[in-house]
Amino acid sequence: MHIVDGALSSAVVIGGAVLTVGGLALGVRSLTLEKLPAAGILSATFFVASLIHVPIGPSSVHLIMNGLAGLVLGWSAFPALFVGLLLQAVFFGFGGLTVLGVNTLNIALPAVLIGLVCQQGIRHANPRIAALWGALAGSGAIALTTLCVAVALLLSGQEFIPAAKLVFLSHIPIMVIEGLVCAAAVYLIRRVNPTVFASLEGHPA
Amino acid sequence: MSSLLGLAQRGEAEPLPVLCRLDPRTRIIAACAFAVAMVAVHDFRALGLGMVAALLTMAAARLPVMATLKRMVMMDGFIIFMLLMLPFTVPGPVAFTLWGWPASWAGLQQAAVIALKANAVVLALMALVGSQEPSTLGHALARLKVPVRLVHLLLFTVRYLDVIHQEYGRLRVAMKMRGFRPRNTLHTYRSMGYLIGMLLVRALERSERILKAMKCRGFTGQLPLLDDLRYRPRDGWFAALWLGLLLLVLALNWSP
Structure with a gap:
């Protein structure tokens, strides 16, 4: 969900940039020598995941997977998703430059929050229950992201209120799909190699 | 280097436009x-x-x-x-x-x-x-005083984008060979989830091999940035x- 340049008020743009710098500082702190390659490659993986289109009705949507990013990367989701958005803006013309802070905040803050809330759940002994937590993470992150986008629009002007409501309603099917995809991904990771979820924690597995 | 991001793919012989020599x-x-x-x-x-x-x-x-x-x-x-x-x-x-x-x-x-x-x-x-x-x-971002860890993350991401994208392509071909076609079904969403999960698992395993290989070559956490940027x-x-x-x-x- 990329907001473009020129749509938001200066206060929102500056506020978003300041908060994103804070998030980046927190996220970068944990990127030590041991974790840098893993973080970089996982960041690339989430970039590729965002290029995947899944069918929805007669059309298709691209995945965001920020919930899963939060589960795997923790606070490092901030710099990882920022790098992705920067590359998308510069090389794909997607999003914008002055809104980079707001866009990063909208995607990465929900990722980090969801990661904190669901990190115990996805470690549940039963992979099926872990997958349910994965579904919650996938849907919850998109719901929060949509909410953040709506708030950014609302704070910028009264005339955006209908658009903000529409953004939220039109993303409900996407929340469902991201939940399903994220649940399946968590289930598979639990079955194949659960250390993925601990890859960026204090002691590398 | 990166074909996924490369809008401006140029041949070796072609002279660089003035703008690109800035x-x-x-x-x-x-x-x-x-x-x-x-x-x-x-x-x-x-x-x-x-x-x-x-x-x-x-x-x-x-x-x-x-x-x-x-x-x-x-x-x-x-x-x-x-x-x-x-x-x-x-x-x-x-x-x-x-x-x-x-x-x-x-x-x-x-x-x-x-x-x-x-x-x-x-x-x-x-x-x-x-x-x-x-x-x-x-x-250039490193020379503009962007924190070096963020720059390293960017460089790693860019370096492995194509690798991961090719991995994704191989997995999609394998799915297609087994008769997978994306539709509006639960099966599709589950398969897509497994696909992303598998990508992450393989990415992590690859990163472990890369870290070992880099340590063997003396990696100390610093990527020396060799360039001759000059105004x-x-x-x-x-x-x-x-x-x-x-x-x-x-x-x-x-x-x-």
């Missing part, structure tokens, strides 16, 4: 200044001048015209919807009515202003910064030209 830092700063100036103005003459300047910059960078313009106008669906709704949500004198809904001049104007700003900024960004190698962007006289000329353009944009905005 120092990468000059181009990044120019793009940022342009974005701030365009977001600050609201007059149509100023916005028009900015758009023309962005188009000329694209031509000077010799980017493929149609592909670049297509990327410029691509926006998220909800942004397009928002722009289309603005004439109907902004109060003001009525321009026309559509199925009984009045559209205001003020709303039309606001939608046009946002569209012009967004497209001009993105076009200038792609022409100035997107026309160089992604790794050069990383080096030259032409950077000064370009900066003067660009500053003049931005001042003209601002002057047009505040002149009656």
Whole structure:
């Protein structure tokens, strides 16, 4: 969900940039020598995941997977998703430059929050229950992201209120799909190699 | 290097356009200044001048015209919807009515202003910064005092984008060979989830091998950035030209 340049008020743009710098500082702190390659490659993986289109009705949507990013990367989701958005803006013309802070905040803050809330759940002994937590993470992150986008629009002007409501309603099917995809991904990771979820924690597995 | 990000793939023999011989830092700063100036103005003459300047910059960078313009106008669906709704949500004198809904001049104007700003900024960004190698962007950001860990993360991401994308391509081919076709079914969403999960598992295993290989070669957490970025006289000329353009944009905005 990329907001473009020129749509938001200066206060929102500056506020978003300041908060994103804070998030980046927190996220970068944990990127030590041991974790840098893993973080970089996982960041690339989430970039590729965002290029995947899944069918929805007669059309298709691209995945965001920020919930899963939060589960795997923790606070490092901030710099990882920022790098992705920067590359998308510069090389794909997607999003914008002055809104980079707001866009990063909208995607990465929900990722980090969801990661904190669901990190115990996805470690549940039963992979099926872990997958349910994965579904919650996938849907919850998109719901929060949509909410953040709506708030950014609302704070910028009264005339955006209908658009903000529409953004939220039109993303409900996407929340469902991201939940399903994220649940399946968590289930598979639990079955194949659960250390993925601990890859960026204090002691590398 | 990166084919996924490479809009500007050039042959070895082809001479670099003048714009691309500028120092990468000059181009990044120019793009940022342009974005701030365009977001600050609201007059149509100023916005028009900015758009023309962005188009000329694209031509000077010799980017493929149609592909670049297509990327410029691509926006998220909800942004397009928002722009289309603005004439109907902004109060003001009525321009026309559509199925009984009045559209205001003020709303039309606001939608046009946002569209012009967004497209001009993105076009200038792609022409100035997107026309160089992604790794050069990383080096230039490091020289502009962006924290080195963030730059390293960017360089790692760029380095492995194509690798992961090819891995994704192999997995998709394997799925296709087994008769998978994306539909509106639970099976599709589950398969997509497994696909992403598998990508992550393989990515992590790859990163462990890479870390070991890098340690064997003496990696200490620092990637020495070898480059010879240097401001030259032409950077000064370009900066003067660009500053003049931005001042003209601002002057047009505040002149009656």
